[in-house]
Amino acid sequence: MTEEENTEIVKQGLAAFQRGDIQSFLELLDDEVDFRHPMRTAIWPWAGHRRGRVQVAEFFANLQPVEEFEVREFIAQRDKVVVLLFERLRIKAQDAA
Numbered sequence: 001m002t003e004e005e006n007t008e009i010v011k012q013g014l015a016a017f018q019r020g021d022i023q024s025f026l027e028l029l030d031d032e033v034d035f036r037h038p039m040r041t042a043i044w045p046w047a048g049h050r051r052g053r054v055q056v057a058e059f060f061a062n063l064q065p066v067e068e069f070e071v072r073e074f075i076a077q078r079d080k081v082v083v084l085l086f087e088r089l090r091i092k093a094q095d096a097a
Contacts, residue, residue, distance in 0.1 A: 003076035010081045014071055022060045029053050064089045 039047035
């Protein structure tokens with residue numbers, strides 16, 4: 001696939017996410033997807049590195065409602081697409097058990 005085709009697939013996935021259609025988002029992913037959320041897990045335990053559709057689905061199952069989600073830039077090179085974006089969500093405090 002070309003960089004443009006890969007970027008278009010990523011755009012389709014982000015549109016599905018913004019519609020709340022997580023299943024359609026997941027169906028666009030490769031079985032070996034490499035998914036990274038940069039937030040430190042000490043701050044947000046669900047962040048971090050996920051590999052494969054199953055782990056990405058687990059990430060989205062724990063995702064808190066998103067208040068703001070703005071795609072800022074796509075960077076495509078060969079078979080990789082990086083998305084720079086801004087997100088804001090509220091995380092409910094959890095009791096230490």
